[in-house]
Amino acid sequence: MDEKGENWKLTLAYDGTDFHGWQVQPNQPTIQGELSDAIYRIVGERVLPQGSGRTDAGVHALAQVASCLLAAPIPPANLQRALNRSLPASIRVLAAEIAPIGFHARHSATSKTYEYRIFRDDLCSPFLARYAYALNWPLDLEAMTLAAAQVIGEHDFSSFAANDPDRNVRDENPNSQPSFVRTIHNSSWDMEGNLLIYRVTGSGFLHHMVRNLVGTFLDVGRGNLAAAAIAEILAAKTRSAAGSTAPARGLFLVDVRY
Amino acid sequence: MDEKGENWKLTLAYDGTDFHGWQVQPNQPTIQGELSDAIYRIVGERVLPQGSGRTDAGVHALAQVASCLLAAPIPPANLQRALNRSLPASIRVLAAEIAPIGFHARHSATSKTYEYRIFRDDLCSPFLARYAYALNWPLDLEAMTLAAAQVIGEHDFSSFAANDPDRNVRDENPNSQPSFVRTIHNSSWDMEGNLLIYRVTGSGFLHHMVRNLVGTFLDVGRGNLAAAAIAEILAAKTRSAAGSTAPARGLFLVDVRY
Structure with missing residues (x-):
């Protein structure tokens, strides 16, 4: 881990029924908002994970990808487990991996x-x-x-x-x-x-x-x-x-x- | 059909997640309440269908049975179709049958x-x-x-x-x-x-x-x-x-x- 911390690639499945889509919105439950809050509860860092794309309210994902930088050192399996304990059951982290520093869930998608x-x-x-x-x-x-x-x-x-x-x-x-x-x-x-x-x-x-x-x-x-x-x-x-x-x-x- | 109308046996499947259980409650969505409202919209009669038993909030049913008397003559297949059009997608009528007049979803259950x-x-x-x-x-x-x-x-x-x-x-x-x-x-x-x-x-x-x-x-x-x-x-x-x-x-x- 360098000074900037690790770059993370998170793979998520979610039931979009109860969310106002991916993108964070004031006073509305969103996938991005729930993920950001869970990360804050675990490592105390306020980040806004970037998704491969926005999904609308009610749209589901079997494998959405999000990326973010975290300063805290944490083993991938521990981050995945902690996120799944902290997130609502309608959002699951299928994989948490350390990615190359240039990786961006949206810009890097082919x-x-x-x-x-x-x-x-x-x-x-x-x-x-x-x-x-x-x-x-x-x-x-x-x-x-x-x-x-x-x-x-x-x-x-x-x-x-x-x-x-x-x-x-x-x-x-x-x-x-x-x-x-x-x-x-x-x-x-x-x-x-x-x-x-x-x-x-x-x-x-x-x-x-x-x-x-x-x-x-x-x-x-x-x-x-x-x-x-x-x-x-x-x-x-x-x-x-x-x-x-x-x-x-x-x-x-x-x-x-x- | 006699003067009292037909006695109906309705078999229902439902996802209980969004309901406050079977039993009708003021200002809360319930299965019994939704069914009563749908019947009213279809035949204009206000009845309270009796379930085989109450299910609690969040409990599901693959085959709950309800019974009620309706004065309006309506072919069973038509009542089933109309109910499924009128009810939320989380409640489905699997069968609508005319039952003997003494049939009661709860009292008759063995x-x-x-x-x-x-x-x-x-x-x-x-x-x-x-x-x-x-x-x-x-x-x-x-x-x-x-x-x-x-x-x-x-x-x-x-x-x-x-x-x-x-x-x-x-x-x-x-x-x-x-x-x-x-x-x-x-x-x-x-x-x-x-x-x-x-x-x-x-x-x-x-x-x-x-x-x-x-x-x-x-x-x-x-x-x-x-x-x-x-x-x-x-x-x-x-x-x-x-x-x-x-x-x-x-x-x-x-x-x-x-």
Whole structure:
């Protein structure tokens, strides 16, 4: 450990139901706020861990990554155990590792993967209700698959970005250039049991981008929009061209790569 | 349908996390209250459906049964569908059936089965945290099994009943005689994956009885109490003789027989 202390990489899973999203907000429970408070209780240092990206209220994570510098020397296993004792049960630290000093959870990320889960049956279990969007309309899965494939590659995703009053807020990365161009590596729909799952991996995602993609693909699935229209929606570069925002509860951040 | 209308048997699953238990209370969300409100919205009749028993705040149900009389003629499938549209997603109607006029969800019940789920590993998923009690201390499962077997049969369960100020409240059935005698048919512990599950079937249960049994069996599992002490605790007929009350979140009402 040098004078500045160690740089930490924390991998977190959380149930987003009871939180107002990742980012700290006054008088609201947030993941970042709970993590910051737990670290303060353990080592007495007030830090604001940086996440790989913000997740909205109600959005879940199987493996969100956060980074922060801590002066206190503490063995990784001890920090993980202490955090899991101090945090609410709805947030778990899956791993606590010492990272190279230049590592930053957001700036160093090379790709991220999200899943969106739709329950496709008559009766959605009350124990699944917080973790899936229950939707039992007929859906044309073939058309949705064609539509999803059209966003693969480098595109300007303005049409799928939230209409935030503050331009910077549109972007998960407030320090980056205000560009709406992102590269999508994979984008596909799969049926697994009674869950229809959209999986998307990309260089990064704009605010609400995955939920807006899902809402638009669902319009295609219901026959309200042709699969081929996705290219036109991308070209329009305006939020009003795309479909509605799918509910937060179906969305999971599942992986961040570095 | 006669003049009094039909008698209904409703089978419900619910996530008890966000409710102040089954029984209707002023200005608090309860399962009974939500069900009553949903019925009112659908048929315009203000009824208070009777449950097979009260579940406490935070306790879940895989198959709670409720009964009520409704004057309005409505096909069972339509009532089920309308209720599921009207109720919060955390309460689902698994079945809506017309029952004989003498059927009463509580008085007609012949046995009930509860499960108590304990998560036995280092890191309890945040998605399981509402539905299990995470406990990673060493436990002597053999001793707990011996202890659980001792409550099988007809016993006075005063030692395992809540110390409620109102005697009637101790009993799930306020209309019955204030007897603390219940018959337990099955009482056992099983390890299933990383869940340790207590299953108990009996003629009926006093308020907090399953949670007090589990808390006491856990004392046995930790070596603080001999398995043979259960007989003495039953004989003492006083709440202070038994162990603590296990947390509500691990408890599920799983079956009611008629």
